Amino acid sequence: MTAPRMRVGVVGNEPVGHLMADGLSATGHTVVPLRSLADAAGVELVILAVSTPQLPRVVEQLAPHIRRSQIVWHTVLGKGAQALDDVETRGAVVIAGAPVTGMNTGLVPGMSVSEEPVPERWVVTALDELGETIAGLVVGELGGMVTVRTDAERPVLAAYVNYAWMSARVAAHAHAAMAELGLLEDAPALDTGLVEPSASDIIAGHAVLEDPGMRRAYLDVTRRYAEVTAETGEPGAEELEMWALQEETR
């Protein structure tokens, strides 16, 4: 027996949305273009691939178009399933599911792909067993594996992922400078299996940290990460520099 094939709609432009659409399309599901949020009424699975700050408004605006037994899935690592309460009260099955490893490995300058491919691990939170089961099926079809975490665990977990990502990027930049100085043959492989966070994810991460040392280290590495990524003209660098400046003059 084949698992049921779904009609899938993606809202938002975060890279994970494309990844899920491509993967689900390749396994026989039908990805339907959504011209507006109203079109979400015509699919079984709605994927909200939006940024951390966009999520609340998108959920609010989507809610009127959602009916019982639709599945609504958001991809923000730092937010849990309760972020989907507005659609859950209309009878939807809600899932917070975000990949933390595997997606971008090797795409960062100065980092190389590890020889063993890193499996994609998704952090999943659902409000009930049905949601967890569906999440497991979908992640399985995408070739990944599920780690279940609670709503409460996700914000700090996301912040630590952001921190690890940025610190690896800063270290890779420093080692590339060693190679430029003629002291290393090549910039060494700094393997990071983590998914690249967006600027808005990074900014959201700082607010949830409570330990003063970690808050400080997070802000410091964000400033340096912004400088380093600004050199290569990456999107989000300027936003992060402005944010770090404001944050440290508070």
Added chain:
Amino acid sequence: MTAPRMRVGVVGNEPVGHLMADGLSATGHTVVPLRSLADAAGVELVILAVSTPQLPRVVEQLAPHIRRSQIVWHTVLGKGAQALDDVETRGAVVIAGAPVTGMNTGLVPGMSVSEEPVPERWVVTALDELGETIAGLVVGELGGMVTVRTDAERPVLAAYVNYAWMSARVAAHAHAAMAELGLLEDAPALDTGLVEPSASDIIAGHAVLEDPGMRRAYLDVTRRYAEVTAETGEPGAEELEMWALQEETR
């Protein structure tokens, strides 16, 4: 014809001194214990394996015991051959020679040895061709290779090596936290081929940086590096924490 075998004396306790003594002993040279700086008169090669702040005083105190054609070699990456002027004026051949890669690769928790062993690269500065030739012979016997740099280049170069080392260590710590959170199978291999700097090397490095962004990044990563290494009780962590605190309240 075999290259001439030397009597070698080591002053100081920096790890590179032991490395050189062991390596030269293994290739047929005779390492002589020095009970005092006066004993240095009885060897052909004097290795000053002392910290950055110790070097000027040691050279000054050594000078009266040095005679023409002895070789005096210091191992401080951030200082050039002119740091040995006091012995050079007494006729010694002077060499500043410090390994930058290979020595400690893989010794840091959370980092693993790369499959291809990293060759040991030594940054060498001498005042004349004879000094460079001798440095090349000695480094060759130790299995390393030489990169010649000027006195003027060494301080900033050392600071960048320190910065790269610390940033890799901070990134490795952040990834180890990901593994503890169950998000990575293992802490990934963060290869750094660099030699571990001492706390006093790190402190000396900050003073030579002129770019404000780099000065700031260096101080920030030093503070975090101190926190991270303090967790495992490494020597020097407290000294670095105190220094960073003083430096930022200036």
